Amino acid sequence: MARRPRRVLSVASECAPLLKTGGLADVVGALPAALAPLGWRSRILMPAYRGLLEQVGRSRRVWRDDDLFGGPAAVRSASYRGLDLLLLDAPHLFDRPGGPYTVDGHDHPDNHVRFAALSWVGARIAMHGTVDRWRPDLVHAHDWQAGLVPSYLAYAGSEVPTLLTIHNIAFQGVFGPDQLDRLRLPTWDFHPEALEYHGLVSTLKAGMVHASRVTTVSPTYAEELATPEFGFGLEGVVASRRDRGEMVGILNGIDTSVWDPATDPHVVPFSASAPGAKAENRRALLAEFGLDEPNGPLAVVVTRLTHQKGVDLLLEALPAFVEAGGAVVVLGSGDAGYEYGLGELAARYPRSVGLRLGYDEPLSHRMYAGGDLVLVPSRFEPCGLTQLYGLRYGALPVVASTGGLRDTVADATPERLADGSATGFAFGDPTQGGAIDAGGLGFALGRAVDLYADRDAWLRLRARAMRAPVDWSTSATRYAELFAELVR
Numbered sequence: 001m002a003r004r005p006r007r008v009l010s011v012a013s014e015c016a017p018l019l020k021t022g023g024l025a026d027v028v029g030a031l032p033a034a035l036a037p038l039g040w041r042s043r044i045l046m047p048a049y050r051g052l053l054e055q056v057g058r059s060r061r062v063w064r065d066d067d068l069f070g071g072p073a074a075v076r077s078a079s080y081r082g083l084d085l086l087l088l089d090a091p092h093l094f095d096r097p098g099g100p101y102t103v104d105g106h107d108h109p110d111n112h113v114r115f116a117a118l119s120w121v122g123a124r125i126a127m128h129g130t131v132d133r134w135r136p137d138l139v140h141a142h143d144w145q146a147g148l149v150p151s152y153l154a155y156a157g158s159e160v161p162t163l164l165t166i167h168n169i170a171f172q173g174v175f176g177p178d179q180l181d182r183l184r185l186p187t188w189d190f191h192p193e194a195l196e197y198h199g200l201v202s203t204l205k206a207g208m209v210h211a212s213r214v215t216t217v218s219p220t221y222a223e224e225l226a227t228p229e230f231g232f233g234l235e236g237v238v239a240s241r242r243d244r245g246e247m248v249g250i251l252n253g254i255d256t257s258v259w260d261p262a263t264d265p266h267v268v269p270f271s272a273s274a275p276g277a278k279a280e281n282r283r284a285l286l287a288e289f290g291l292d293e294p295n296g297p298l299a300v301v302v303t304r305l306t307h308q309k310g311v312d313l314l315l316e317a318l319p320a321f322v323e324a325g326g327a328v329v330v331l332g333s334g335d336a337g338y339e340y341g342l343g344e345l346a347a348r349y350p351r352s353v354g355l356r357l358g359y360d361e362p363l364s365h366r367m368y369a370g371g372d373l374v375l376v377p378s379r380f381e382p383c384g385l386t387q388l389y390g391l392r393y394g395a396l397p398v399v400a401s402t403g404g405l406r407d408t409v410a411d412a413t414p415e416r417l418a419d420g421s422a423t424g425f426a427f428g429d430p431t432q433g434g435a436i437d438a439g440g441l442g443f444a445l446g447r448a449v450d451l452y453a454d455r456d457a458w459l460r461l462r463a464r465a466m467r468a469p470v471d472w473s474t475s476a477t478r479y480a481e482l483f484a485e486l487v488r
């Protein structure tokens with residue numbers, strides 16, 4: 001008799017294509033389809049932010065509570081673009097203006113309550129199921145917003161296994177211990193082995209302590225996290241779980257049904273074996289931004305404009321790149337200082353530097369399709385997805401040698417160019433004494449400009465990059481194996 005598919009409840013604050021502010025949404029939205037053939041059916045619990053219930057259309061109530069941290073709440077089940085969603089409808093927490101985390105550039109002041117509520121509901125559903133008789137075999141919690149799911153389950157004495165995935169340890173969900181009661185967390189467990197984090201509470205740490213297992217999104221980042229430089233104060237918890245064999249890195253993939261230049265509705269179709277129309281996409285992108293045809297490569301940058309992403313390194317290195325014949329188009333939003341700096345750069349080189357401030361999904365597709373290079377000079381990068389989109393769309397990644405960037409891009413050294421294993425350009429390799437700085441980025445950009453001048457070598461490298469394995473198949477299998485171990 002065939003075994004019934006196992007059930008996983010994925011709990012997260014965002015999920016593409018319904019709502020996305022970054023890579024977390026891509027991963028949460030892509031995993032279910034990758035896991036289904038491996039015998040795992042997913043339901044995704046996320047907040048019904050303003051407008052989402054209207055966006056998904058028909059939905060049914062499958063869970064309710066008269067008092068979810070200060071107001072009535074329901075969970076509504078809906079299917080949306082192949083995803084099985086559970087939307088937490090709690091108007092006092094989620095029906096408000098602004099984005100999922102911020103309004104007018106400031107965090108919602110009650111974020112700790114909002115996401116504790118999400119986690120609380122995740123834990124209730126894990127223990128008691130929904131009215132449509134669905135109960136998960138396992139919970140997969142993502143980042144600090146779902147960090148309390150394992151804790152609520154632990155405090156309730158539940159044995160439902162949990163996996164916490166850390167997408168970015170820099171965001172930790174920190175609040176004061178005076179909130180413990182309000183969030184139905186036990187004050188007796190406020191100590192450094194559990195909820196306490198330097199006198200405060202961290203939901204990410206709580207999850208890391210209580211989850212059955214912890215993963216992060218690349219093998220290199222899993223190693224880096226055990227060091228003070230990358231662990232953001234949580235390196236001790238990381239090290240202890242790693243030492244017990246309870247934490248590993250599983251590399252992200254990309255959803256190749258969405259991110260496929262041969263079928264992407266936002267671009268003129270092309271592929272590794274028929275790359276001709278890549279040039280058309282490039283021309284269109286230059287035209288869209290009013291840029292001249294450069295002699296050198298056209299680079300694209302799609303990113304949150306933050307310190308993590310090395311935007312300051314770009315500001316320092318790009319003038320020399322442009323003067324060497326390159327052009328660049330930047331799409332992003334974030335810190336005001338970086339927005340200003342990029343604005344100045346675009347004003348200084350109006351025919352070579354294009355800038356679009358804001359968030360624009362279709363434009364991001366056109367940029368990967370039109371670019372010769374995608375620049376990712378991150379100071380740290382748990383996995384990174386933009387370099388994977390770049391590989392797939394023939395925009396060769398120029399990356400800092402850190403985290404998942406290190407695991408996914410093979411630097412174009414003479415040896416790798418010769419044996420055909422190169423897929424992009426890397427700088428700042430710490431094992432070679434390199435540093436992630438503007439000098440290193442500038443040098444890598446210089447190498448890209450030089451190689452671009454050798455048309456045949458460039459096209460060979462590009463063809464190779466476009467064929468690099470970036471889909472979910474290998475990593476979904478690793479998740480499925482881990483899930484199976486946990487429910488055994």
Ligand SMILES: Nc1ncnc2c1ncn2[C@@H]1O[C@H](COP(=O)(O)OP(=O)(O)O[C@H]2O[C@H](CO)[C@@H](O)[C@H](O)[C@H]2O)[C@@H](O)[C@H]1O
Pocket residue numbers: 021022023024026027167168217252302303304331332333358359360361364381382383384385386387404
């Ligand atoms: N202005 C804009 N307009 C349109 N699209 C934009 C955009 N700015 C960014 N994006 C898109 O957002 C995503 C960013 O994903 P990343 O994984 O590169 O970084 P992020 O830091 O968000 O994710 C975190 O989680 C992911 C998932 O695990 C890890 O890969 C990563 O290292 C970690 O920092 C990409 O899909 C990109 O195209």
